Amino acid sequence: MRRGEFITAGVLAVLSIYMMWKSTELNIGYIKGEGPGGGAWPFWLSGIILICTALIAYNAARRTSPPSQSDEPVLDAEGRKMLIEVFGGIFVFVALVGIISMYGAMLVFLFYYLWFLGRHSLKLSLIISIATPVVFFFFFEALMRVTLPKGMGFTEPFYNWLNTIIY
Amino acid sequence: MEILAHLSGGLWDAVQPINLILIMMGVTLGLFIGMMPGLGSVNGVAILLPITFLVPPASAIIFLAAIYYGAMYGGAISSITLGIPGASTAVATTFDGRPLALKGKASLALVTAAIASFVGGTVSIILFTLFAPMLASVALSFGSPEIFALMLLAFATFVGLGGDDIPKTILSICLGLVFAAVGFDEITGRPRLVFFDISGFLHGINFLVLAIGVYGIGEMLWTIDTTRGKITSTEAKISVKGVVTDTKESFAKGWRGMSIGSLLGFFVGILPAAGATPGSLMSYGIAKLTSKDPDSYGKGNPDGVAAPEAANNSASTGSMLPMLTLGIPGSPTTAILLGGMVIWGLTPGPRLFAEQPEFVWGLIGSFYVSNLAALVINLSFIPLFIWMLRMPFTILAPMIFVLSIVGGYAATNDMHDVWLMLGFGLSAFFLRKFDYPLAPAVLAIVLGPIAEPTLRQSLLLSSGDPTIFFTRPIAGPITIIAIILIFLPLINLIRRKLRGAEPSGA
Numbered sequence: 001m002r003r004g005e006f007i008t009a010g011v012l013a014v015l016s017i018y019m020m021w022k023s024t025e026l027n028i029g030y031i032k033g034e035g036p037g038g039g040a041w042p043f044w045l046s047g048i049i050l051i052c053t054a055l056i057a058y059n060a061a062r063r064t065s066p067p068s069q070s071d072e073p074v075l076d077a078e079g080r081k082m083l084i085e086v087f088g089g090i091f092v093f094v095a096l097v098g099i100i101s102m103y104g105a106m107l108v109f110l111f112y113y114l115w116f117l118g119r120h121s122l123k124l125s126l127i128i129s130i131a132t133p134v135v136f137f138f139f140f141e142a143l144m145r146v147t148l149p150k151g152m153g154f155t156e157p158f159y160n161w162l163n164t165i166i167y
Numbered sequence: 168m169e170i171l172a173h174l175s176g177g178l179w180d181a182v183q184p185i186n187l188i189l190i191m192m193g194v195t196l197g198l199f200i201g202m203m204p205g206l207g208s209v210n211g212v213a214i215l216l217p218i219t220f221l222v223p224p225a226s227a228i229i230f231l232a233a234i235y236y237g238a239m240y241g242g243a244i245s246s247i248t249l250g251i252p253g254a255s256t257a258v259a260t261t262f263d264g265r266p267l268a269l270k271g272k273a274s275l276a277l278v279t280a281a282i283a284s285f286v287g288g289t290v291s292i293i294l295f296t297l298f299a300p301m302l303a304s305v306a307l308s309f310g311s312p313e314i315f316a317l318m319l320l321a322f323a324t325f326v327g328l329g330g331d332d333i334p335k336t337i338l339s340i341c342l343g344l345v346f347a348a349v350g351f352d353e354i355t356g357r358p359r360l361v362f363f364d365i366s367g368f369l370h371g372i373n374f375l376v377l378a379i380g381v382y383g384i385g386e387m388l389w390t391i392d393t394t395r396g397k398i399t400s401t402e403a404k405i406s407v408k409g410v411v412t413d414t415k416e417s418f419a420k421g422w423r424g425m426s427i428g429s430l431l432g433f434f435v436g437i438l439p440a441a442g443a444t445p446g447s448l449m450s451y452g453i454a455k456l457t458s459k460d461p462d463s464y465g466k467g468n469p470d471g472v473a474a475p476e477a478a479n480n481s482a483s484t485g486s487m488l489p490m491l492t493l494g495i496p497g498s499p500t501t502a503i504l505l506g507g508m509v510i511w512g513l514t515p516g517p518r519l520f521a522e523q524p525e526f527v528w529g530l531i532g533s534f535y536v537s538n539l540a541a542l543v544i545n546l547s548f549i550p551l552f553i554w555m556l557r558m559p560f561t562i563l564a565p566m567i568f569v570l571s572i573v574g575g576y577a578a579t580n581d582m583h584d585v586w587l588m589l590g591f592g593l594s595a596f597f598l599r600k601f602d603y604p605l606a607p608a609v610l611a612i613v614l615g616p617i618a619e620p621t622l623r624q625s626l627l628l629s630s631g632d633p634t635i636f637f638t639r640p641i642a643g644p645i646t647i648i649a650i651i652l653i654f655l656p657l658i659n660l661i662r663r664k665l666r667g668a669e670p671s672g673a
Contacts, residue, residue, distance in 0.1 A: 001600075001601075004597075004600070004601060005601055008597065008598065008601050008603075012338065012342075018362075019345055019360065022360050022361075022362065023359070023360065025359070026352060026355065026357060026359055030626075030631050032630075032631075034354075034627070035354070035623045035624070035626050035627035035631075036622070036623050036626055037355075038352030038354060038355045038357055038359055039352075039359065041344075041348055041619045041622070041623070042344075042345045042348040042359070042360055045341040045344050045345050045348075046341070046345055048337065048338075048341045049338050049341045049342060049345070052334040052335070052337050052338035052341070053334075053338065055334035056332075056334045056335060056338070059332075059334070065332055065602065066602060067600070067601045067602055074597070074600055075392075079392050082388075082391055082392055083388065083392075083596075086388060086391060086564075087388060087589075087592075087593060090384065090568055090572070090589065090592075091589065093568070093572065094572060094582075094585055094586065094589060097572075097582065097585070098582065102572075102573065102576070106569050106572075106573075109565065109568070109569065110565050110566075110569065113561070113564070113565035113568075114561065114562065114565060117561060118559065118561030118562065118565075119561075120559075120561065120562070128562065132566070132569065136569075136573065139218075140573075140577075144218070144221045145221070146221070146577060148573065148576060148577075149576070149582065
């Protein structure tokens with residue numbers, strides 16, 4: 001945890017410096033007759049962030065913040081496994097949206113989570129992972145008239161067929 | 168008298184079929200959300216806000232406010248039957264609720280919680296009805312310096328009263344404010360902070376992308392990581408006859424807690440940094456402190472259930488007061504509601520009362536109806552809710568992830584924002600591990616688009632002289648209070664050092 005506290009503060013410091021640099025694309029000073037320039041607000045706030053990261057690192061060095069006193073790892077083996085399985089799953093879900101559509105990706109993700117991670121029965125996993133996208137489809141496309149991503153071209157005939165039901 | 172006329176109109180609006188259905192749905196969903204460990208009102212409202220964009224704003228906010236209300240009732244159910252708070256607002260309810268359940272009095276605890284929630288809700292709504300129009304009419308005269316001073320006060324309460332690590336709190340606020348500045352500079356019209364020149368940043372960072380990232384994805388990961396153990400629930404049998412005797416008993420033994428919680432909760436709820444969680448903890452503390460028998464607390468005293476439950480409902484109404492009258496949210500949940508109102512094209516703040524009276528009074532009317540609906544639904548379906556609590560988290564969690572992804576997309580119709588949301592979610596998970604408070608960032612991204620222009624306009628008004636925030640009659644005192652609050656932790660630290668005691672943290 002202690003090392004993590006320094007790394008987090010370091011990453012945030014780099015981010016704040018980047019944001020300060022990016023803010024200077026606009027005027028960061030006071031323009032007479034116009035008020036503060038467009039970059040002033042984010043520039044000085046990012047500056048405060050930078051000062052805060054220094055204070056956080058200072059506190060961590062003096063071991064006054066709880067994370068800097070802890071010897072526990074940020075993520076133990078089980079935590080790492082969880083993060084890879086769960087967050088990895090979500091990541092793949094979002095990546096699949098552009099290929100097999102939001103509804104298809106939803107189905108795959110739910111089945112993966114319920115059957116593989118949740119170890120639920122095949123029947124229950126299939127029912128939930130098929131029913132959810134169907135409910136979502138009718139709620140969003142038919143009821144709310146919101147279109148969610150349909151993926152690549154090959155899904156088109158399928159959605160055209162579905163659209164004939166709802167329109 | 169004028170208030171009564173407005174109120175009756177508002178009540179009439181609230182019982183219109185569509186609104187009544189939305190209230191029932193919202194309250195039921197809220198009860199469920201509040202009850203599920205790892206999900207609170209703020210998660211529910213953040214994740215579900217995008218799907219309300221297509222109903223009229225008045226109905227949408229009534230639905231979301233009903234969720235907020237229901238969640239305050241629902242938190243108690245898991246606190247009592249599982250011993251795990253369903254939401255942070257119900258932490259204090261476990262102290263006496265769980266012992267009561269273990270003694271076989273789960274039914275008394277659940278009924279007391281429901282009745283206290285109702286009392287707290289009702290008292291606070293009456294206070295709200297009386298105070299809101301008054302405050303709004305005062306706030307009508309506010310100009311840019313006053314509004315900016317109020318923003319400063321909102322952030323200062325997080326620093327002074329939030330109780331988290333000070334540099335981390337300030338960092339969180341500033342990060343939210345900078346993220347709010349991404350996109351276009353409103354005054355010069357030039358693109359600003361377009362990170363790595365990715366065009367997706369040109370439309371700015373929608374507050375929902377951050378809110379769902381933090382509360383939908385980050386917090387879910389955190390809950391999965393921390394609650395690896397199994398959860399066991401206590402049986403609770405509820406009968407009509409039992410409810411009647413329990414109601415009598417809860418009034419007899421819990422009236423003190425209910426009155427303390429109702430009043431204290433409301434006023435704590437108004438403060439931006441505080442909200443329902445500290446309100447309920449403080450009410451529990453004061454009920455115990457002023458009791459003739461403080462030792463019975465923590466062992467199953469109904470008063471210990473009544474005080475926090477009255478307080479969290481009261482605080483949720485209280486936190487809507489500054490949101491509607493000043494345009495400043497009183498809690499993270501109301502911050503998201505406020506962001507929603509902006510998307511719906513409403514300008515929260517004093518003018519809302521004058522320009523959109525139907526909206527405001529319809530919402531106030533819905534508070535009364537939601538409160539009653541929550542009581543009835545809660546008491547009639549307690550066994551069903553307890554049964555639902557046995558639903559494995561491995562079914563609930565993927566559903567929440569799916570809702571978050573769809574919600575993140577629906578907010579802006581851009582996959583760029585979904586990826587950004589994943590990034591925020593993962594960052595939030597790690598930042599939370601290192602005790603970075605994230606509610607200030609969510610509040611800041613909502614308030615940023617109001618805070619920055621008011622600051623710039625004020626400085627333009629005074630030709631760059633910052634003393635404008637000190638010399639105006641209303642802005643002055645607010646700014647001074649805000650500055651005192653920001654330095655309060657530092658003053659405390661110095662005082663402790665002078666006394667020679669070891670400081671317990673920076």
